[in-house]
Amino acid sequence: MNEMSIEKLASELLTVDRDRLWNSLMEQGRIGETEKGGLNRLALTDLDRQVRELFIRWCTEAGCEVSVDQIGNIFARRAGRDNSLPPVMTGSHIDTQPTGGKFDGCFGVMSGLEAIRRLNDLKIETIAPIEVVVWTNEEGSRFPPCMMGSGVFTGQFDLDSTLAVCDSEGVSVGQALQSIGFAGERPVTGHRASAYYEAHIEQGPVLEDEQKTIGVVIGALGQKWFDLRITGVEAHAGPTPMNLRHDAGLAAAHIMLFVNQLALDHAPHGRGTVGCLELFPGSRNVIPGQVDLSIDLRHLEAEVLETMVQALKTEISRIEQQFGVSTELKPTADFAPLAFAPECVAAVRGASESLGYSHLDIVSGAGHDAIFLAEIAPAGMIFVPCEGGISHNEMERADADDLAAGASVLLNALLASAGRGA
Template identity: 60%
Template sequence: MSVETLVNEAGTSSDIANLNINGERLWQSLMDLAQLGATPKGGVCRLALTDLDRAGRDLFVKWCEEAGCSITIDVIGNIFARRPGKDNSLPPIMTGSHIDTQPTGGKFDGCFGVMSGLEVIRTLNDHNIVTEAPIEVAVWTNEEGSRFAPCMMGSGVFIGKFDLEETYAIADYEGAKVGDELKRIGYLGQQQVPGHKVGAYFEAHIEQGPILENEEKTIGVVIGCLGQKWFDLTLKGVESHAGPTPMSLRKDALLGAAEVIQAVNRIALEHQPYACGTCGHIEAYPGSRNVIPGEVLVSIDFRHLEEDQLAHMISELEKVLEKLKTENGLELELKPTANFPALYFHDDCVNAVRTGAQRLGVPHMDIVSGAGHDAIFMAEVCPAGMIFVPCEDGISHNEIENADPEDLAVGCNVLLHAMLERSGVC
């Protein structure tokens, strides 16, 4: 069937190029949701499985039920709002994201993807369009990981990557456990995991970086996500008095950490494009101004789109660490803390996003995601793709996070057309 037509209930055809979401309605949904946990600086604090998270979930469920969707909740609290299709035996074409936030989060991270999915359903209702397969919007539990670690918890349990009982037992800093909090807020569902089959998964998201804005593009066609390997490095020297100890006889753990930090930056620059290297956390012991640091903990975050390049970056770091052992006399322990493989999204989904942007005539470019998203896990069980829109100055995970309403509307329109491309009705 032609990609230029859709079949609606009346049996007539409508031009797909003229089908648009309601941008004002999308914006209002985002602003209404942002009131739940609103902060004085204009952001949102709505941590996973809190009362505010429950309020956000309740509002989403209410809106979806008003749009004629059925609601299913699984045993880790993921919410699935389904609009029926012509053939409900087909696996749904799914979109979604999360509504939990960072402690100093913004209005759009995650929430844009969820509200875009709702707006797609509302638009299909407005035009009486029947899709061949069902359309489904997911709200994933605890994507941020800011209250409970790890991040992307709900989608991880959904695909069977995380054990359910172990996840229930994870506690926050105050001792509250995931399983107990799911019960408390009323979102411990019955649908079992691993979850139901999905025909394709799309996720619309703000970029959380400056590339689209810098390149003056409205749509980022996400071709893949950077692999991530995280480490905690402990360096041990000898703490001693800062005055009587000659420079040539010192075993300064912090000086070793400084060499590591410089090396991480250098290695990332040498493995462009796509490479990132960050040391975002450091602790020095004993932490006194006139004592040479005897022990230092430094975090290392390496990212790359190609697994072999990521492995080479780590190999280069290990050479630096060996030098610190032999020439500086430091003891070292490199402990892995996270490992997310690099991935390319499915060609069919990437092409559906690109085709949607082309059909709408909006400036677009291929881009890779440097951050983690639920789409990464969903790509392990079904064809998946992502859509990026710019955010102001590339700022995210910040109360001043901002996005242009027109850009958000375009991103939602691309999502609509990409989902229809995969839905079997066009």
């Protein structure tokens, strides 16, 4: 091979096929497309079945061996020179929120497929196999909890208990898997991986604000979720003097303000959100006697996150005294802060630099399947910008060049971890 051919091959290796990646994203995005251009493709529905079958067809055409495990996760494996080695894995999810976009999760799956297609184009053999995975029900919109498939795969969730979880219509996960034909036979645990990478839109505004193409994800915020019930006394809004009320709604308002300030006091990695709020009896001329609300606290450092939790509990006790109410605080989720594997972070950063893409070390504020995979293998993530930082929204947008850049970084990171044959 002459010098010009070697240079051409190296140049081709570094980047994916931008248009093919975009076209794949747009084609899968027609399944469950909404009038506003987003996606409504809940987990284990018929629309989910359709996009799963499309993915499997594409992977089979790319020469992959496809298998499905008992929770419905799909594994598409491109053989390596030594198939006794654990695979280098990449993937994400293709289920969406009820008013979701075309890139959340889907980009990670399609960029993994594009990486395999590009290796095929260039006839590049890897030493270890590469596996692209579609994780079941990452969103948790139809069946709680979120990140279900990767959680069962990594042993975070029990298979039988998860299969028994029901949606609002009383349909269980197991029944839904059977109905769409994706109750696989492959065991859900015991599958080794040498590394795991996940490409994703940022779902936040930092990269766009900093005008960077690649987010080198160094870790993920720890999360502690709670449900809080505040019980006061419902009473007539007219005859009841302000100083004699036991207003659960007013108590809830103070808690909401406190949660917001708590996060601001622990910047830059503090987060505090009240996302759900329900007042009883919900009548305009009745003082609320009961309020149910959710509380979501996040931080990168475990000690700081625990400090935030203790401050919340102290404030709730104070609120009880001030407003004459009682409270019940129930934990609903607990994810420890995560630092991704240094070797995977280095592979992502190195690929970004070699390709000449502007990049920024960044922390993930959202939950991703990579967080569970990091429990069993070295893991890393690649972020690309999304317009306005908007996600979980039909207006979710991403630039084709940015997506191709992220997929190209993924391709090189996979190759670095899997090893290139002669």
